[in-house]
Amino acid sequence: MRPADRGELDSLYFDYSVFPFRRAPELDGSEVCHPVIIAGAGPVGLIAALALAQQGIASVVLERKNTVNDGSRAICVSRYSFETLQQLGAVAPFLAKGLGWTKGRCYYRDQLIYRLEMPHSEHERFLPMYNIQQQFIEQYLIDKAAAYPDLIDLRWQSAVLDVHNESDGVALSIGTPEGDYTLRGQYLLAADGARSTVRELLGLRLQGDNLPGNYVIADVRMLHDFPTERRSFFESSGNPDATVLVHRQPDNIWRVDWQILPQDDPQEAVREETVRKRVQAILEMIGHSGEWELEWWSIYTANTLCLEDYRHGRVFFIGDSAHIVPIFGVRGLNNGIADAVNAAWKLAYVLKGCAADTLLDSYSPERRGATLDVFRNAGKSSRFMTPPTRGYALMRKAVLELALTEEFTRPFADPRQVQPYTYQQSLLTTADVDGALFNAGPAPGAALLNHRLGEDDYLLDHIGTGFTVLHFSDQNALSEDIANLFAALREFDPQLEILRINVTPYDGSEDGRVLVGTAGNIRAGYDGVDGSLYLVRPDRHVAGRWKSADAGQVIAAMQRVLGGA
Amino acid sequence: MTVKNTLEFVELEQVYDLLAQAIDKVGKDNEALFLGKLCITLAHRVGELDSVKDSIRIAAKQF
Numbered sequence: 190m191r192p193a194d195r196g197e198l199d200s201l202y203f204d205y206s207v208f209p210f211r212r213a214p215e216l217d218g219s220e221v222c223h224p225v226i227i228a229g230a231g232p233v234g235l236i237a238a239l240a241l242a243q244q245g246i247a248s249v250v251l252e253r254k255n256t257v258n259d260g261s262r263a264i265c266v267s268r269y270s271f272e273t274l275q276q277l278g279a280v281a282p283f284l285a286k287g288l289g290w291t292k293g294r295c296y297y298r299d300q301l302i303y304r305l306e307m308p309h310s311e312h313e314r315f316l317p318m319y320n321i322q323q324q325f326i327e328q329y330l331i332d333k334a335a336a337y338p339d340l341i342d343l344r345w346q347s348a349v350l351d352v353h354n355e356s357d358g359v360a361l362s363i364g365t366p367e368g369d370y371t372l373r374g375q376y377l378l379a380a381d382g383a384r385s386t387v388r389e390l391l392g393l394r395l396q397g398d399n400l401p402g403n404y405v406i407a408d409v410r411m412l413h414d415f416p417t418e419r420r421s422f423f424e425s426s427g428n429p430d431a432t433v434l435v436h437r438q439p440d441n442i443w444r445v446d447w448q449i450l451p452q453d454d455p456q457e458a459v460r461e462e463t464v465r466k467r468v469q470a471i472l473e474m475i476g477h478s479g480e481w482e483l484e485w486w487s488i489y490t491a492n493t494l495c496l497e498d499y500r501h502g503r504v505f506f507i508g509d510s511a512h513i514v515p516i517f518g519v520r521g522l523n524n525g526i527a528d529a530v531n532a533a534w535k536l537a538y539v540l541k542g543c544a545a546d547t548l549l550d551s552y553s554p555e556r557r558g559a560t561l562d563v564f565r566n567a568g569k570s571s572r573f574m575t576p577p578t579r580g581y582a583l584m585r586k587a588v589l590e591l592a593l594t595e596e597f598t599r600p601f602a603d604p605r606q607v608q609p610y611t612y613q614q615s616l617l618t619t620a621d622v623d624g625a626l627f628n629a630g631p632a633p634g635a636a637l638l639n640h641r642l643g644e645d646d647y648l649l650d651h652i653g654t655g656f657t658v659l660h661f662s663d664q665n666a667l668s669e670d671i672a673n674l675f676a677a678l679r680e681f682d683p684q685l686e687i688l689r690i691n692v693t694p695y696d697g698s699e700d701g702r703v704l705v706g707t708a709g710n711i712r713a714g715y716d717g718v719d720g721s722l723y724l725v726r727p728d729r730h731v732a733g734r735w736k737s738a739d740a741g742q743v744i745a746a747m748q749r750v751l752g753g754a
Numbered sequence: 755m756t757v758k759n760t761l762e763f764v765e766l767e768q769v770y771d772l773l774a775q776a777i778d779k780v781g782k783d784n785e786a787l788f789l790g791k792l793c794i795t796l797a798h799r800v801g802e803l804d805s806v807k808d809s810i811r812i813a814a815k816q817f
């Protein structure tokens with residue numbers, strides 16, 4: 190919502206582009222069957238289109254609206270998502286605009302009780318978190334999509350009205366200002382958000398819980414001198430009965446969230462006057478006495494809801510259409526981005542004939558597993574942010590009061606921010622072989638860890654768009670076995686990127702690029718010795734690793750991912 | 755469950771008095787909060803999850 194004297198898109202800091210409707214060929218009789226159709230041009234649908242385009246797969250993206258979302262929604266983008274944006278070649282504007290942060294502060298009755306420090310080291314290119322308004326996120330992704338005019342067909346003012354999920358493809362009916370048409374495709378990615386039309390048309394329902402507690406989210410513009418940190422306040426003078434969160438965003442915009450109590454009337458809570466009063470009290474509490482302007486506000490409910498299966502035949506649900514999670518761990522958008530990437534590379538490999546259809550079966554278990562993991566964490570933080578019963582309220586007060594003087598209860602105030610999920614249990618993942626255990630490095634199923642190699646040079650800068658092999662070696666020349674293994678892996682994936690982590694500088698390599706291992710001590714970070722190998726999926730997750738690589742085992746691991754094709 | 759380290763009865767008698775006096779001192783309105791704080795502090799110090807869980811079970815038996 191916006192203040193009464195301003196229009197819906199009348200923002201204090203963001204200029205909304207209006208995207209024109211372009212007449213679709215289907216309105217004039219075209220009956221092309223598109224490889225992939227994406228419903229919804231929110232951040233998640235756009236990431237999917239970019240990830241597909243990077244693999245050379247064309248998609249049609251359908252968006253009902255003619256612009257990006259009307260207010261700021263998600264603001265916290267994680268390091269893992271930034272690494273994804275880097276891999277998509279899209280990170281530059283996000284880095285230029287976003288405000289990075291590593292720290293947070295938690296206050297109880299206006300007294301500092303906990304200092305949050307998110308994991309960070311010299312080996313990371315990106316900070317643990319960046320704040321950036323969702324309008325910019327969408328805008329930058331739309332700009333990037335324009336770099337693929339032949340592969341991304343973004344159709345504004347085109348609403349999905351009906352879906353037929355058939356055994357050999359999907360048929361959608363699309364409503365536009367110039368009439369309806371039928372659009373055919375091999376696969377549909379439903380990225381049409383929390384109120385997904387596709388989900389409803391297929392008769393599917395989200396399942397789970399509505400957690401108690403509503404939040405009002407308000408964005409204000411003010412000149413306020415405080416570092417980019419997450420601040421949370423319990424029983425503060427600005428809102429004695431409930432929790433408050435404060436985040437800094439680019440362009441002097443500040444996000445203020447406060448909880449409204451179960452007995453409060455939500456309609457009253459979002460009345461402009463009520464919002465202004467509460468904001469004023471909170472700003473006084475954080476020591477801001479100057480001017481401020483109200484930009485936008487909204488109400489938000491904490492839910493843990495998801496679909497039982499994220500795949501239905503040729504339809505894949507990604508982002509909010511598949512799951513709705515509480516905001517406290519900032520996982521809504523970050524998890525949606527990971528869904529999009531996971532679905533996109535799998536579809537691309539199947540469409541290119543590099544993988545069997547069975548690869549697609551792994552999408553739902555992997556990503557639903559990630560959602561359930563979020564629920565477990567979010568459940569804990571929601572119970573703390575919004576105690577559901579008298580017992581929880583009492584115990585929260587107990588640990589917060591103790592935290593004023595005692596160290597041991599302070600970690601209760603930790604917001605449990607998003608962590609990348611490990612596909613340890615996935616059928617695609619090959620577990621470590623007994624007796625050859627690594628003492629460091631990403632475990633099977635985990636995402637690659639970044640590693641500093643030199644000045645402005647990090648491991649993740651070098652990984653490919655397809656599978657990547659990290660091979661550790663003491664010899665410059667490749668043994669025949671390993672050369673044959675690389676050749677065999679290339680048969681599976683022509684895009685394979687081979688990164689050789691050698692002891693000594695070496696050039697003239699025909700098989701893969703050589704990174705000098707000793708420079709950044711990457712061997713220690715990955716516990717790699719002469720002959721060790723990591724096989725990495727296109728989404729940067731480790732498919733398998735071997736202390737001393739055996740060609741047969743590595744090929745078996747690749748086959749496990751790509752199936753019988 | 756068997757508990758390794760318990761207080762001597764004379765020590766427990768002291769605790770009994772101290773608790774009674776502390777409950778009176780914090781007053782009726784703060785009694786639950788005080789006991790919550792006490793329990794989580796004790797649990798932290800006991801350092802044995804099973805023993806704490808069992809204690810919660812014992813204390814909740816009659817309710």
Ligand SMILES: Cc1cc2nc3c(=O)[nH]c(=O)nc-3n(C[C@H](O)[C@H](O)[C@H](O)COP(=O)(O)OP(=O)(O)OC[C@H]3O[C@@H](n4cnc5c(N)ncnc54)[C@H](O)[C@@H]3O)c2cc1C
Nearest residue numbers: 229231232233253262263348349381382386508509521522
């Ligand atoms: C008020 C609010 C505040 C939020 N705050 C946070 C936050 O602080 N942190 C956080 O991490 N997350 C937050 N979220 C969640 C976050 O915004 C979402 O997780 C994220 O937007 C999900 O992206 P998406 O692309 O899946 O869905 P959306 O962003 O919802 O995009 C879906 C798109 O599909 C389009 N669409 C819908 N139906 C059709 C149709 N039938 N045909 C064609 N197009 C269609 C919509 O117009 C929309 O553009 C918030 C959400 C809301 C609503």
